[in-house]
Every structure is written in structure tokens, then in C-alpha cells.
Amino acid sequence: MKSEIVIFILTHGRPDNVITYNTLKKMNYKEDIYIIIDNEDKTAEKYYENFGDKVVMFNKEKIAKTFDTADNFKERRTIVFARNACFEIAEKLGYKYFIEFDDDYEEFYFSFKKNMEYNSAHKRIKDFYRTLQLFLKCFKSMPIKSLAFSQGGDFIGGSNSTAWEKLILRKCMNSFICSIDRPFKFVGKINEDVNTYAGHAKTGDLFFTSALIRLKQKATQSNQGGMTDVYLDKGTYIKSFYTIIFAPSCCKIGLMGVAQMRLHHKIRWNNAVPVIIDEKYRKSQNG
DSSP states (O other): OOOSEEEEEEOSSOTTOOHHHHHHHHTTOOSOEEEEEETTOTTHHHHHHHHGGGEEEEOHHHHHTTSOOSSOOOOOOSTHHHHHHHHHHHHHHTOSEEEEEOSOEEEEEEEEOTTSOEEEEEEEOSOHHHHHHHHHHHHHTSOOSEEEEEEGGGGTTGGGSHHHHHSEESOOOSOEEEETTSOOOOOSSSSHHHHHHHHHHTTTOOEEEEEEEEEEEOOTTSSSSTTHHHHHHHHHHHHHHHHHHHOTTTEEEEEEOSSSOEEEEEEOHHHHSOOOOOGGGOOOTTO
């Protein structure tokens, strides 16, 4: 029996440097892994040479007509097109569940020890199949649109970080476990992950990140190809402004960092999502 969930690695222009694929194989993952590329990738032939029938190509122009890119630029060197294409690809391959990975993940870690204490030692995951099955079980148990692994930046402050204190975060970035039965559209040509969870959250859709598992990826602008050129061209200022377009009532631009500050989006969650009102405020039926 094949696994219920398939792994998609979204990539462009890096046929000889799909780091995530090698990382998964190092963790002895033997289930289906598909390499998702677009028809505008000039290195497509090399992808087929390296990965054979595990390469799936989609039509970028066709997908572009199915969602709001939030601009009228002709630039299409971003991952959002592949993110949206994965729902249709999964269905054609016969999978209900899939998880989207970028192509530059170097490691996957557990954030906790056996007694659920914070693990600062970054314990590497050795059996990724079992880990992914448990992650899928968690996703299936909740009425949510998507669930993501955490990232290193979520744990600034270690055991005192917001991620570890809450364990579940309202954001959802970078890696996405999804179901064809819970469809949604990624929006905005840049900063698509934040645009999506902030924009859809306004209407009650739930997107979460689990702090129990984290991934490590190469620095955004240190790996040639993929989104790197776009970030170098546009910078984080324009990147963050896409989210303001989709969620102006709860998002603004601010400074982020410790030693080296950079412009970044800031979301005020009390303004972003429906809030459960305490039962004490319920009006009785008698007036």
C-alpha cells in the first residue's frame, strides 16, 4: 500500500541542487516524491534527466488565470503558481493529501525531548516517514486548511520564544500540508504564504504552524535560482507590501531583527481573525 500523502518539491532552475530531495533520501524516505516544475523553466530537460518520471510539469500561464496575483507585472519567477498547481496535480496522481516543500531544506528537527521539554540541541529526524504520518494524523484531526512545520526564526529566545510557549501558531509558511477536499488559493505573486494565511483568516479559515517539528533551509539569498533573484530585485519592502494589499486592516510594515534590522510585515491578530467571545457576555433568552 502506498502512503496516503505525497511529497511535492517545488523547484525552478536548480536541477542539480534539489537539496530537499537529498535530505529526504538521507532520512530513508522511500514513498513517492515528485519534483514540480513549470513549463517556463529553461532547465526542464535536466530535471527529467535527473529525476525521470517523478517530474511533473504544469502550465504557468494557465495557473496564473486562476488566482489573484495582486499586480499587473509580467514577472512570473515566483513559487505561487506551483503552490496552486499542486491541488490539481495531487488529484491527477490519485492522492487526497499532499505536502509542499521548497527545494532548499537541509535538515528536519524535533523541537522537543521525550518529556516535552524544549530541545536546544536540534535533534535530527531519522525516520521521516513515521514523522510525516503523525503530522498527517494531526492535520486530519483538525478542521483547518493547512498545517506547516516551524522554522528556525520561530524559536528566537529558545524555550522563552513565542513558538514554544504556544506550540501552535496561527501563521502557516514555507511547508504546507493540504488536502484536495479542503481547497484554497494561494494569493499574491510575492509573499504568497503570508498573503494567504492572513487574507483567508479574515473569513474564518484556519492555518497553523506546529512548533514540534522544524525545518532548516538555506538563507533566502544564498542559493542561486528559484526565488533568490526576485528577492534580490525587489527586496523585502515590496515583498511585505503584498500582504498589506490583502489584509490592510491588520497588517503593516515594521522593522524586524536584532543586530541587522530589515523591513518586514507585522500582523495584529486581534484585527485579523474572528475572535471567540467569552461566554459571560452571552445575553440570556429572557432579555
